[in-house]
Structures are given as structure tokens and as C-alpha cells.
Amino acid sequence: MVQRQVTMRDVARSAGVHPGTVSRVLNPRTRELVNPATAGRVEQVAREMGYSLNPIARGLKTRRTFSVGVLIPDLENPLFPPIIRGIERVLDAAGYTALVASTDGEPARERQRLEALIARQVDGFVIATAQRRHPVVADAIASGLAVVLVNRTIDGGGAFAVVPDDRRGAALAVAHLAGIGHRSIGHIAGPQETTTGLLRYRGFMEAMDDAGLAAGPGMVAHADAFAVAAGAACARGLLAAAAAPTGIVAANDLLALGAYTAIAEAGLRCPADVSVVGFNDMPFTDRFAPPLTTVHIPHGAIGARAAELLLERIEDPAATPQTLMFEPTLTVRASTAPPARRPRRDGSGATAARAPRGAGPRR
Amino acid sequence: MVQRQVTMRDVARSAGVHPGTVSRVLNPRTRELVNPATAGRVEQVAREMGYSLNPIARGLKTRRTFSVGVLIPDLENPLFPPIIRGIERVLDAAGYTALVASTDGEPARERQRLEALIARQVDGFVIATAQRRHPVVADAIASGLAVVLVNRTIDGGGAFAVVPDDRRGAALAVAHLAGIGHRSIGHIAGPQETTTGLLRYRGFMEAMDDAGLAAGPGMVAHADAFAVAAGAACARGLLAAAAAPTGIVAANDLLALGAYTAIAEAGLRCPADVSVVGFNDMPFTDRFAPPLTTVHIPHGAIGARAAELLLERIEDPAATPQTLMFEPTLTVRASTAPPARRPRRDGSGATAARAPRGAGPRR
Numbered sequence: 001m002v003q004r005q006v007t008m009r010d011v012a013r014s015a016g017v018h019p020g021t022v023s024r025v026l027n028p029r030t031r032e033l034v035n036p037a038t039a040g041r042v043e044q045v046a047r048e049m050g051y052s053l054n055p056i057a058r059g060l061k062t063r064r065t066f067s068v069g070v071l072i073p074d075l076e077n078p079l080f081p082p083i084i085r086g087i088e089r090v091l092d093a094a095g096y097t098a099l100v101a102s103t104d105g106e107p108a109r110e111r112q113r114l115e116a117l118i119a120r121q122v123d124g125f126v127i128a129t130a131q132r133r134h135p136v137v138a139d140a141i142a143s144g145l146a147v148v149l150v151n152r153t154i155d156g157g158g159a160f161a162v163v164p165d166d167r168r169g170a171a172l173a174v175a176h177l178a179g180i181g182h183r184s185i186g187h188i189a190g191p192q193e194t195t196t197g198l199l200r201y202r203g204f205m206e207a208m209d210d211a212g213l214a215a216g217p218g219m220v221a222h223a224d225a226f227a228v229a230a231g232a233a234c235a236r237g238l239l240a241a242a243a244a245p246t247g248i249v250a251a252n253d254l255l256a257l258g259a260y261t262a263i264a265e266a267g268l269r270c271p272a273d274v275s276v277v278g279f280n281d282m283p284f285t286d287r288f289a290p291p292l293t294t295v296h297i298p299h300g301a302i303g304a305r306a307a308e309l310l311l312e313r314i315e316d317p318a319a320t321p322q323t324l325m326f327e328p329t330l331t332v333r334a335s336t337a338p339p340a341r342r343p344r345r346d347g348s349g350a351t352a353a354r355a356p357r358g359a360g361p362r363r
Numbered sequence: 364m365v366q367r368q369v370t371m372r373d374v375a376r377s378a379g380v381h382p383g384t385v386s387r388v389l390n391p392r393t394r395e396l397v398n399p400a401t402a403g404r405v406e407q408v409a410r411e412m413g414y415s416l417n418p419i420a421r422g423l424k425t426r427r428t429f430s431v432g433v434l435i436p437d438l439e440n441p442l443f444p445p446i447i448r449g450i451e452r453v454l455d456a457a458g459y460t461a462l463v464a465s466t467d468g469e470p471a472r473e474r475q476r477l478e479a480l481i482a483r484q485v486d487g488f489v490i491a492t493a494q495r496r497h498p499v500v501a502d503a504i505a506s507g508l509a510v511v512l513v514n515r516t517i518d519g520g521g522a523f524a525v526v527p528d529d530r531r532g533a534a535l536a537v538a539h540l541a542g543i544g545h546r547s548i549g550h551i552a553g554p555q556e557t558t559t560g561l562l563r564y565r566g567f568m569e570a571m572d573d574a575g576l577a578a579g580p581g582m583v584a585h586a587d588a589f590a591v592a593a594g595a596a597c598a599r600g601l602l603a604a605a606a607a608p609t610g611i612v613a614a615n616d617l618l619a620l621g622a623y624t625a626i627a628e629a630g631l632r633c634p635a636d637v638s639v640v641g642f643n644d645m646p647f648t649d650r651f652a653p654p655l656t657t658v659h660i661p662h663g664a665i666g667a668r669a670a671e672l673l674l675e676r677i678e679d680p681a682a683t684p685q686t687l688m689f690e691p692t693l694t695v696r697a698s699t700a701p702p703a704r705r706p707r708r709d710g711s712g713a714t715a716a717r718a719p720r721g722a723g724p725r726r
Binding site for chain 1: 381383384387390396397428429430438439441444445447448451455460461462463464465472475476478479480481482483484485620623646647650651652653654
């Protein structure tokens with residue numbers, strides 16, 4: 001009869017500690033970090049279970065550091081802390097520590113962070129900084145590192161990724177505005193080198209088509225960053241168009257906040273004059289003036305699932321890459337309302353003609 | 364003539380790279396992480412300058428990992444990302460990487476994070492999780508780790524720390540409310556086991572005394588966490604008091620948001636019925652309904668200074684502990700206004716008597 005090999009996980013379970021603690025106790029370099037009572041208990045359990053008697057298995061196991069690198073483009077975007085919280089919830093339960101580094105979206109900084117974490121011998125990475133064509137990430141995956149992408153993914157497959165259904169989210173936003181009577185709807189698109197920017201844009205265009213509302217020229221503005229200032233610049237452009245939109249779908253909540261700024265600057269009101277829909281439902285959107293209607297993404301669940309996938313990938317380097325897509329919902333708050341004035345049908349029946357505006361308030 | 368010893372920093376300067384890159388190139392375990400052209404240039408410069416000819420100096424130098432651990436209690440509190448940004452700005456310039464871990468304020472998790480980062484051989488720590496009596500932090504400092512506390516500090520000295528002047532901040536808030544006519548001012552105090560909670564409370568009480576406005580019984584509510592729900596619970600208590608305050612000073616912005624919730628629940632309006640002052644001026648406070656009057660703390664500067672102190676401490680383990688206190692200012696927005704009704708003086712001349720209220724709105 002073959003007896004099953006005792007694993008570090010078995011010892012951890014018997015001793016009532018995390019596998020990471022067992023690893024630290026059995027590694028002479030880190031033993032002193034564990035409190036003496038716990039360390040003594042772990043050693044005794046390991047001895048009783050015959051775990052320390054297998055130096056080969058132990059060598060294999062202690063190569064694990066039970067730490068994981070998490071790369072974030074911008075910690076000041078409130079979207080990311082809930083993702084990190086989800087990641088930590090799963091890693092904590094498995095005895096792993098998340099080490100978070102932010103990159104400012106700069107490739108040089110990203111490579112440096114990745115290198116620093118590899119030098120610190122992390123067991124894998126959750127990466128939220130992916131761009132569609134991304135040499136650093138592609139190299140990391142090709143070199144055999146355990147990597148799971150979160151929120152954004154790369155073009156061309158080959159990666160583990162957990163993302164929102166961006167197209168569907170944009171479609172929900174368009175359907176909401178169209179459903180309450182908007183015919184002239186603009187889009188503040190995110191950076192097109194990210195899948196979130198590209199797919200939300202495509203989802204917007206497809207949904208406009210489906211609703212019989214062709215997005216006219218000047219009705220899509222491209223932001224160079226997912227940031228408030230970029231959103232304001234784009235919204236100024238949309239509001240200055242000949243047929244300014246009565247509704248705006250922004251590719252994320254920071255861009256939507258920028259739209260609030262531009263609407264106020266133009267002497268207009270949200271939602272009385274212009275409705276705004278955000279994307280993400282990041283923390284505090286319910287506190288804004290006005291509270292933001294936005295596409296809700298379950299970021300905690302996305303982060304947690306990414307961490308689970310990473311742990312599976314660490315256990316099984318031969319696992320097949322997979323992309324998990326989470327379904328969004330729409331959270332309707334006070335930034336959207338039916339358009340104030342009946343649209344005047346033009347020849348196409350699609351766009352709402354608007355009276356020319358001066359700098360003053362329009363009612 | 365004694366020639367000055369060539370340092371890793373000299374090599375980095377000549378090669379036009381960060382010291383961390385030089386360290387990685389000269390360490391066989393990490394050399395492959397640096398792109399080959401850069402690595403070649405660094406090796407050539409090091410050879411030319413005679414740097415690699417001194418194995419003892421090199422051994423000493425390469426013990427550095429050019430990484431720093433940053434412990435944060437709660438990444439979802441928007442106060443911390445600007446502090447981290449300030450830390451990263453300074454560390455980046457010096458070729459260091461910040462590895463951020465969050466603790467949820469739980470001592471067990473904090474010890475585990477600290478251990479994991481020590482096992483990853485970071486060169487030092489910036490710690491934002493300090494409580495006044497804090498065995499984990501005290502042990503870390505006593506064991507000779509390079510540690511700088513940020514935002515909060517510990518009782519009893521012996522630590523490097525960069526903090527806001529919490530007492531003065533609370534005094535600014537009281538002076539503002541008193542200056543626009545409030546006589547009945549309440550306080551939502553933060554957890555008293557943190558210096559931020561304790562000193563803002565003390566600053567509030569002292570400033571009330573100075574203004575001749577004794578804070579009556581029931582006018583201070585103690586929150587068990589710096590969080591929205593705790594702020595709402597406290598504000599409900601304050602608003603139910605016999606002499607409910609016309610102004611509330613909250614010990615941070617999340618507590619102030621909780622006060623907004625409680626004010627709305629009671630059918631009251633901010634600022635028409637109750638003024639609210641927050642503390643921190645965290646991101647997005649200008650976007651809230653109403654935009655929040657709050658004590659502004661220069662968090663980016665505080666983070667940057669903490670990182671500078673840490674780099675000094677890493678260079679010089681014998682450096683004398685010091686506490687740097689940053690001056691706050693008051694940012695006045697729309698959550699504060701003169702009290703609607705003239706206070707009716709009671710015997711003490713201190714508190715405003717108020718008509719009993721039902722559940723309905725009060726005007």
C-alpha cells in the first residue's frame with residue numbers, strides 16, 4: 001500500500017497555521033520571524049508527521065516564498081483598492097502575502113517593479129497594468145512566470161485573465177440613456193491601447209447601431225488617460241459640437257467626473273441639461289454631486305477570482321490559459337434623466353438638433 | 364593622498380542608471396533581469412572605475428536590495444494613496460522600489476506582512492499602521508530595522524516619524540465654526556489608540572476651551588474605526604442629544620461622510636441645519652454633496668519626507684530619531700455655514716438650546 005506523501009499543507013492544517021508559517025518555521029533564515037510558541041508547535045507537528053524527514057520534498061516546498069507581486073497602474077484611481085482587497089482576501093486564506101507596486105503606467109517603471117519583485121522571489125504576479133500589446137507582460141508569461149491579468153488583458157491570447165465584460169457594460173449604458181429618451185449620445189473613450197478603452201468604445205458603437213442611433217461625427221472623444229482632466233477636455237469637445245449630446249457615456253468614473261467639470265464650466269447642469277453615465281462604480285460615486293449613474297463592476301470578486309486562478313497556476317504550471325469575464329450591471333443614480341427638450345427629428349431621425357448656445361446657462 | 368572609495372552610487376551616476384540597477388547587474392542572481400545593453404554598460408563602467416575590484420565593498424553594497432516595505436492599514440481609505448505616491452516619488456529617484464502591503468489594522472496580519480517583507484530582505488519600512496502602544500512596531504525598531512512611521516506615531520518616543528500637526532488641525536476646524544457663529548459644536552473622535560484619534564480629540568477640547576465653548580456632555584462621540592459607518596453611528600448619537608450641535612468636527616473625512624448620512628436620515632440638511640468639518644482633505648472631498656470643508660494635510664509631502672528620512676536612516680543606522688510635524692491648513696467648501704438660528708443663551712452661556720425635534724425636517 002502506497003502512503004500518500006505528507007505535504008506542507010497537511011502540516012499546516014494539523015498545526016492550525018498557514019502553509020506560509022510552516023515554510024518560515026522550517027527555513028532557518030526565517031524561523032526567528034515566527035513567534036517561538038508557534039514555531040515549536042509547527043516543528044513538533046512536522047516531526048510527528050514525518051514531514052521534515054523528506055529533504056527532497058522539503059527542498060521543493062521551501063522554494064515557495066508565499067508572496068505574490070501585484071502591479072497596479074495608479075493607486076490613486078479608487079477602482080484598484082477594491083480589486084486589491086479581493087486579491088488579498090484569497091491570498092490571506094492561503095497564507096500568501098500580496099506585495100503591491102504601482103507603475104504610473106510607465107513601461108520603464110513597470111519593468112523595474114517586475115524585476116525588483118522577481119529578485120525578491122515572489123511566486124507569481126497579478127497584473128492590472130496590461131496594455132493590448134505589452135512586451136513586458138508577454139516576456140514575463142513566455143519566461144514561465146505565473147501571471148494572471150486582472151481588469152485588462154492583452155491581445156492575442158495566451159494569458160490567464162479576469163476581466164469585466166466591457167462591451168456589455170457600454171451597451172447597458174447606451175440602452176439606459178436611449179430608454180429614457182436620449183437620441184444624441186456621446187462617448188468619452190478611454191485609451192485605445194487598453195482592452196478596457198477599446199472594448200467599451202466598441203460596445204458603445206455597436207449598441208448605438210443596435211438602437212438605430214448612429215453616433216454622428218464629433219460624438220466620440222478619445223481620452224489620453226483614464227483621468228479627470230482628460231475627461232474634462234473630452235467633454236468640452238463634445239459639448240462644443242454642432243449637435244451636442246444630451247447624454248454622455250464615459251469609459252470610466254474619473255472621465256465622468258471630468259464631464260461634470262466641463263458641464264458646469266459651460267453653465268449647464270447634470271442631469272437637467274446633460275446626463276452622464278460612468279463605468280466601474282468605484283467607491284464614493286454615490287456621494288458625488290450628483291450621485292453618478294454608472295456601470296457596476298464587481299471588483300472585489302474579480303480580484304478574488306484572479307488570485308484563485310494564480311494559486312491554481314502556481315500549483316500547476318501546465319494549466320491551460322483561460323479568460324474569465326464578469327457580467328456588469330447598471331447602477332442608476334441621479335446623473336441621468338430624460339432629456340429636457342423633445343428632440344427635433346432631422347432627416348436621419350437620429351440626432352437631436354440643438355439651439356446654438358452662448359456661455360450663459362441654458363434652461 | 365587617500366583616494367575616495369568608489370561607491371555603487373558613483374558607478375550608477377557614471378552609467379546613467381539607478382543604484383538599484385547597478386546592484387542587480389553585479390549580483391549574478393539578478394543580472395539577467397536587466398536588459399543586456401544596460402548590463403554591459405554598467406559592467407564596463409564598474410570595471411573602468413575599479414568598483415568590482417573591491418569584493419568587500421561590493422559584498423557590503425550588494426546586501427542592499429533597494430526595496431522598501433510600506434505597511435498601510437486600509438488601502439480603501441483614499442487618504443493613503445497620496446501618501447504612497449509621495450513615498451514612491453522619492454524612492455523612485457533613489458532607485459528603490461516600494462512594496463506595499465495592507466493590514467486591515469489587524470495585529471496578526473500586520474506581523475505576518477512584516478515577516479514576509481523581512482524574509483524578502485527589504486532594506487527598511489515606512490509604516491502607516493502605528494498605534495500608540497504597538498508591540499510589533501516597537502519590536503521592529505528595537506531589533507535595528509530601519510523604520511519610519513508616517514501619519515501616525517507611537518507613544519514614548521524612539522521612532523522616526525512624519526505626521527500632521529493633529530492638534531492644530533482640530534483647532535483650525537473649531538476656530539472656523541466658532542468664527543461663523545456656532546456655539547454648540549460636537550466632535551466625532553477617532554479611535555483613541557491612534558495618535559491621530561487622540562491628538563485631534565485633545566486639540567478639539569483645547570480649542571473649545573480657548574473659544575470659551577465648553578463641550579457639553581454628549582457632545583463628543585467616539586468612533587471605533589476611521590470609517591463611514593462608524594461616523595454615521597456617532598453622528599446619530601450627537602444629533603439625538605438634548606442640545607444637538609449646529610456644527611460637527613469629524614476626526615477624518617470618512618467620519619464626516621458618515622455624518623452626512625446621519626444628517627440626511629434625521630431629515631436635516633448640511634450645512635443649513637448642521638455644518639460638518641472633515642479632516643485630511645482626501646481625494647474627491649471637493650466632489651461630495653455638499654463639497655466638504657476639511658482640514659487639509661499635505662499627504663504627498665508627508666509621504667515624500669518619510670521616504671527621505673528612511674533613506675537617511677538606511678545610510679546611517681546611528682541617526683537620531685526625529686519627529687517631523689507638518690502644518691495643516693483649512694479648506695473651506697460648502698459643508699459649513701453660519702447656524703440658521705440665533706442660539707438662545709442658557710445659564711452657562713455656552714450651549715445653544717434647541718427645540719425638541721420629531722422625525723420630520725426642521726427648518
